[in-house]
Amino acid sequence: MLAVEGLRKTFNAGTPNARVALDGVSLTLEEGDFAVVIGGNGAGKSTFLNAIAGEVGVDAGSIRIDGADVTRLPTHRRAGAIARVFQDPLAGTAGAMTIEENLALALRRGSRARLAFALGEQRRERFRVALAGFGLGLEGRLGQKVELLSGGQRQSLALAMAILVAPRILLLDEHTAALDPKTAAAVMAATVNAVDSARLTTLMVTHNMQHAIDYGNRLLMMADGRIIFEARGAEKRRLTVEALVARFHLTDDKMLLA
Amino acid sequence: METLSVFWNLVPITLLQGVIYGFVALGIMVPFRMLSFPDLTAEGSFPLGGAVAAAAIAGGLDPIPATALAVSAGMLAGSTTALIHLTLKLNTLLCGIIVLTMLFSINIRVMGTPNTPLFAYDNMFHVLLGGAARVLEAQIALVAGLVLATAGLLFAYLKTEAGLALRAVGANQMMARAQGISIWRQTVWGIALAGGLCALGGAIVAQNQSFADVNMGFGVLLNGLAAVIVGETLVGRATILRQVLAPVVGAVVYYQAISFALALGLAPSDLKLLTGLFVLLMLAVPSIRGRRETLRIRE
Ligand SMILES: Nc1ncnc2c1ncn2[C@@H]1O[C@H](COP(=O)(O)OP(=O)(O)OP(=O)(O)O)[C@@H](O)[C@H]1O
Ligand SMILES: [Mg+2]
Numbered sequence: 282m283l284a285v286e287g288l289r290k291t292f293n294a295g296t297p298n299a300r301v302a303l304d305g306v307s308l309t310l311e312e313g314d315f316a317v318v319i320g321g322n323g324a325g326k327s328t329f330l331n332a333i334a335g336e337v338g339v340d341a342g343s344i345r346i347d348g349a350d351v352t353r354l355p356t357h358r359r360a361g362a363i364a365r366v367f368q369d370p371l372a373g374t375a376g377a378m379t380i381e382e383n384l385a386l387a388l389r390r391g392s393r394a395r396l397a398f399a400l401g402e403q404r405r406e407r408f409r410v411a412l413a414g415f416g417l418g419l420e421g422r423l424g425q426k427v428e429l430l431s432g433g434q435r436q437s438l439a440l441a442m443a444i445l446v447a448p449r450i451l452l453l454d455e456h457t458a459a460l461d462p463k464t465a466a467a468v469m470a471a472t473v474n475a476v477d478s479a480r481l482t483t484l485m486v487t488h489n490m491q492h493a494i495d496y497g498n499r500l501l502m503m504a505d506g507r508i509i510f511e512a513r514g515a516e517k518r519r520l521t522v523e524a525l526v527a528r529f530h531l532t533d534d535k536m537l538l539a
Numbered sequence: 540m541e542t543l544s545v546f547w548n549l550v551p552i553t554l555l556q557g558v559i560y561g562f563v564a565l566g567i568m569v570p571f572r573m574l575s576f577p578d579l580t581a582e583g584s585f586p587l588g589g590a591v592a593a594a595a596i597a598g599g600l601d602p603i604p605a606t607a608l609a610v611s612a613g614m615l616a617g618s619t620t621a622l623i624h625l626t627l628k629l630n631t632l633l634c635g636i637i638v639l640t641m642l643f644s645i646n647i648r649v650m651g652t653p654n655t656p657l658f659a660y661d662n663m664f665h666v667l668l669g670g671a672a673r674v675l676e677a678q679i680a681l682v683a684g685l686v687l688a689t690a691g692l693l694f695a696y697l698k699t700e701a702g703l704a705l706r707a708v709g710a711n712q713m714m715a716r717a718q719g720i721s722i723w724r725q726t727v728w729g730i731a732l733a734g735g736l737c738a739l740g741g742a743i744v745a746q747n748q749s750f751a752d753v754n755m756g757f758g759v760l761l762n763g764l765a766a767v768i769v770g771e772t773l774v775g776r777a778t779i780l781r782q783v784l785a786p787v788v789g790a791v792v793y794y795q796a797i798s799f800a801l802a803l804g805l806a807p808s809d810l811k812l813l814t815g816l817f818v819l820l821m822l823a824v825p826s827i828r829g830r831r832e833t834l835r836i837r838e
Contacts, residue, residue, distance in 0.1 A: 334717070360719030373717070375710035378703070386703055391719035394700040 282482050283310040283450055288332055288342035290325075290506075302328040303339065304506035310450070310499075313480040317493045319525075320503035326486045329503070330452045333484070335359045346449060361391025364448035366439050366456040366472075373439030376428035380419060380438060383427055384408045387442035411441050415471055433464030440468060444475045451476065453485040469496075490522045502529065546802035553798040555679045557791035559743050560759075560766060561686040564786030565693065566736030567763040572782060573697070574709040574729045576631050579760055580620045581737040583639030583646075584613040586756035588738025590646040593655040593751035602663040606742045612649075613738020614731040616642060621730035625723055639756075646753045654752040662746035682743065686787055689736070694783040705729050737763075758811050765814050766790040768821045 290303040302325045310316060318326050331337035333344055335356035343352045346362045364387075367373050374383050385399040388407075409420040415437045419430075427435060436456065443451060453472065457465035473496055476483050487493055493500055500517050502510040510529070512520055563585060570578035588609040595605035616638060623634040647653055664672040664681070671677035696702045707715040708725040715722060737759075745751035763786075770789020776782045797810060805813070 336713075336716070355721075356716040357719045357721050360717055363717075365717050367713075372711070372713050375707050375714050377710040378706060382703055382706075385700070386707055386715075386718045386720075389700055389718075394704040394720070396696075396699050396701050398695075398698055399700045399703045400698070 282312045282314070282347065283308070283333070283484075284343075284345040284348075285309070285333065286343045286345075288329070288344070289340045290328055290332060290337060291340060294340070301506050303332065303342075306342070306503075306506065306508055308501070308508065310482050310484065312482055314499055315476055315481075315483045315497035316485070316499040316501055317497040318484060318486045318501045318503060319488070319490070319493045324503040325506040326503050327454055328506075330365075330454050330484060330486060333450070334363055334365055334452055359391075362449040363452060364390065364443035364446075364450075365452045365454070366436070366443050368455040368458050370432040370435040370439065370459055373442065374427045374435055377426065379424050379426055380412075380430075381405060381408055381423040383438060384411070384423075384442060384445060387445045390442075390446060390448075408445075411445055412438075414474075415441065415467070433460050433468065436460060436464075436468055437471065440471060440475070444479065444481070447479045447481060449482065451481045451483040453483065455486050455488060458488065490525060494520055494522055494525070542802050542804075546799050549798045549802065550795065551675050551679065553794050554791065555675065555682060555747070557794040558679060558682045558686050558787070559740060559747065560762065560794060561682075561787040561790040562689065562736050562740035562743065563759060563763045564766040564770065564790040565686075565690060565783070566733040566740065567760065568767050568782070568786045569693075569733040569736070570631075570730055571764075571767070572709070572776065573706055574726060576621075576624075576709070576726065576730060577635075578617075578620060578730060578733060579632055579635030580617055580638050580730070580734055581763055582635075582756050582758075582760040583642030584616040584734040584737040585741040585744075585759045586646050586751070586753055587616055587642050587649070588613050588741030589745035589751035589755050590649045590655070590741075590753065591738070592742035593657055593745050594650050596657055596660050596662065596746070597655055602661060602666050602746065606663055606739065606746075609738050609742035610735045613734040613736070613741075615734070616738070617730040617732070617734025618727050620734075621727045625726060643753060650751060650753070653754075654750055657746065657749045657751070662749065663743070664746065678747070689739075690783050690787050694780055697779050697783070758814070761811070761814050761818060762793070763790075765818050765821075766793040768818060769793045769796075772821070 285306060285308045288303045288306040292300045292302055306329055320326050328337055332339050335354060339352065343350060345351065346359070351359050365373065381400055385404060388404065405423055408423060412420040417434050417437055419434060419438060427438065430438065440456070457468050460468060469492065475481065485497065498517065499513040500511065500520065501508050563581060567581050570576040591612040592605045592609040595608050596602055600608070620634045620638045623629060623637065624631050664678055667681055668677050697706060704715070704720045705725045705728070707718065707720055708722055712722055741755065744755065766789040767786050768789065769792050770785030770787070773792065774781045774785040774788050776785055800810070800813065801807060
């Protein structure tokens with residue numbers, strides 16, 4: 282499914298500001314794996330996801346999706362296989378376009394845009410169904426511009442867009458971190474629901490230890506650009522927040538011991 | 540009132556000017572509003588359109604293919620600006636200035652001289668209007684029909700999947716990439732389209748006045764921008780339909796306003812100053828308003 286081998290990335294290499302963000306990261310995700318990534322600030326989590334998506338070019342290593350080497354492909358040529366939800370609710374949607382136009386783009390993610398009208402009644406019906414599950418009433422506002430939505434609504438739309446057409450790989454980077462607790466819980470519930478029901482192969486970054494314990498079949502911890510700990514299956518199920526904290530002396534403020 | 544009658548007599552000829560410049564205003568709206576790519580190439584692609592059409596017609600080409608050639612040249616100019624920006628990551632305004640300055644030399648090369656008279660040749664009005672070629676009302680109807688058809692096509696395009704991809708690049712590049720849209724492809728295509736529209740405007744102006752001049756582009760960008768702003772004030776830009784109609788309506792209204800100012804006795808040479816001040820004012824209003832709002836929030 283996803284096979285990452287020996288990824289290395291140094292930002293500002295050769296300058297006094299050089300930062301090693303990825304220091305030999307390897308990871309294989311099997312079909313249906315739901316891996317949660319934790320680690321302190323600057324551990325390299327976002328860089329790792331950006332490298333998989335193509336936003337960050339790597340210095341060494343390889344990325345394969347379903348056996349195809351995509352290491353040198355630009356973001357837009359990987360988009361057919363990868364869907365993302367970003368931390369910033371503004372990042373994943375086009376504010377100047379309507380809800381239905383955003384969804385129409387997502388419907389054709391990775392395929393060549395055609396010279397055919399993007400919206401029809403059939404598509405709108407599909408969008409209504411996709412949005413109704415979030416219980417935010419967005420299905421009744423298809424023609425409104427996305428910039429009118431609240432952060433939580435916008436992030437729900439971004440998630441709806443990511444799963445509208447099941448991606449081969451779903452990348453989530455602290456996608457509930459910018460939301461208030463209630464909205465965050467709703468978006469997380471919708472995420473887990475979608476990932477479970479479609480068995481999406483997922484990589485999710487979070488600072489919430491409870492989420493890391495509760496969700497996914499694999500847990501990865503990153504530090505200094507490396508994966509320093511991994512638990513899966515039964516071992517992951519046995520993990521507790523206390524055990525994680527004790528084992529890694531986690532003192533990071535951002536680690537929410539919810 | 541003498542002023543009024545002077546203005547009134549000029550309304551038809553100004554209307555023709557307004558609809559012709561509707562193409563230019565459309566060509567300025569696309570980069571600014573659809574692609575968030577502030578582009579100055581219009582100032583060079585407009586005279587390029589005039590020069591290419593004039594040179595081709597004087598060289599014996601039929602007016603319609605000559606006009607098509609002018610549009611292609613404008614598209615090439617636009618693509619050049621876009622490609623310079625994409626490869627060198629230079630500010631879009633600087634890319635536009637470089638291209639429009641270089642086009643000045645190219646336009647003289649194209650024509651062989653700084654200006655080309657076309658009085659001896661048939662132009663697109665002769666081809667499309669036959670015996671009515673010199674009838675002002677017929678010319679207005681023809682160009683108005685053409686510019687509205689162009690706006691209609693642009694509107695339809697912006698509603699297709701391809702058009703959505705173009706707009707996504709202007710709205711949010713990160714999101715566009717994540718949806719599989721090539722920033723390069725859409726930017727080059729969009730700026731090329733804009734260049735083509737501006738060149739079409741230049742080609743029509745040259746044929747309408749029966750000569751092309753290398754200086755005919757001077758100030759066209761600011762005029763076009765003013766037209767877009769006037770149009771957006773009158774028509775709004777909340778929907779794609781409004782956004783596409785605004786430049787056309789704006790161009791028509793703007794040139795009538797200019798004509799009125801001239802009828803009042805304003806020196807033509809002061810127009811650029813006034814247009815500049817007008818655009819400045821219109822651009823300042825939202826930012827002043829915005830500042831007041833933030834002040835209010837802080838209170
Ligand atoms: N575009 C960039 N330019 C320079 N340095 C960068 C860039 N992006 C990330 N870095 C550096 O790379 C390192 C890893 O950053 P990254 O954003 O991947 O961390 P993270 O694990 O996502 O942290 P956080 O939990 O704070 O989001 C950091 O030292 C960061 O400063
Ligand atoms: Mg991060």
